[in-house]
Amino acid sequence: xxxxxxxxxxxxxxxxxxxxxxxxxxxxxxxxxxxxxxxxxxxxxxxxxxxxxxxxxxxxxxxxxxxxxxxxxxxxxx
Amino acid sequence: xxxxxxxxxxxxxxxxxxxxxxxxxxxxxxxxxxxxxxxxxxxxxxxxxxxxxxxxxxxxxxxxxxxxxxxxxxxxxxxxxxxxxxxxxxxxxxxxxxxxxxxxxxxxxxxxxxxxxxxxxxxxx
Numbered sequence: 001x002x003x004x005x006x007x008x009x010x011x012x013x014x015x016x017x018x019x020x021x022x023x024x025x026x027x028x029x030x031x032x033x034x035x036x037x038x039x040x041x042x043x044x045x046x047x048x049x050x051x052x053x054x055x056x057x058x059x060x061x062x063x064x065x066x067x068x069x070x071x072x073x074x075x076x077x078x
Numbered sequence: 079x080x081x082x083x084x085x086x087x088x089x090x091x092x093x094x095x096x097x098x099x100x101x102x103x104x105x106x107x108x109x110x111x112x113x114x115x116x117x118x119x120x121x122x123x124x125x126x127x128x129x130x131x132x133x134x135x136x137x138x139x140x141x142x143x144x145x146x147x148x149x150x151x152x153x154x155x156x157x158x159x160x161x162x163x164x165x166x167x168x169x170x171x172x173x174x175x176x177x178x179x180x181x182x183x184x185x186x187x188x189x190x191x192x193x194x195x196x197x198x199x200x201x202x203x
């Protein structure tokens with residue numbers, strides 16, 4: 001089971017409105033992804049809390065095995 | 079009553095100002111992500127406790143999910159708080175935030191290994 005970069009991006013964008021999201025496939029197998037997310041919702045949160053928000057957005061696809069690994073890089077937009 | 083695994087984990091987190099849950103040991107990490115966090119800590123030269131999660135991976139996932147809402151390893155705790163896994167630790171290392179959280183000076187050196195020792199100049203007689 002694999003998932004498209006776009007599907008992951010849309011899930012994160014839906015969960016964090018106004019976020020800028022980039023998703024790349026790290027291994028060419030569509031199950032180890034890297035997401036770079038800049039979201040206004042991150043303001044004032046610790047890194048771990050920011051990462052939790054991104055993970056929660058795609059949790060269902062972790063649970064069903066579509067994603068094995070998601071590297072996350074977060075920032076607050078300037 | 080026997081302490082539960084959760085009690086034991088909470089006690090470890092409380093009693094070790096810097097505590098790493100990892101796959102394998104600092105000497106022999108069994109996962110690249112765990113190894114990256116060990117490298118950061120070693121580079122800081124801080125004292126830290128390390129717990130190998132592999133002997134009880136699934137129970138520890140469940141316990142840390144309950145305590146910190148996080149169930150992948152490695153997990154680095156500083157002063158009782160979950161800081162993060164390898165991605166966050168490296169990002170905070172590079173930005174200097176982790177040194178701040180640890181209450182130490184950001185070292186000058188980077189994560190790269192020490193530069194190769196200068197070989198003696200070669201001479202052709």
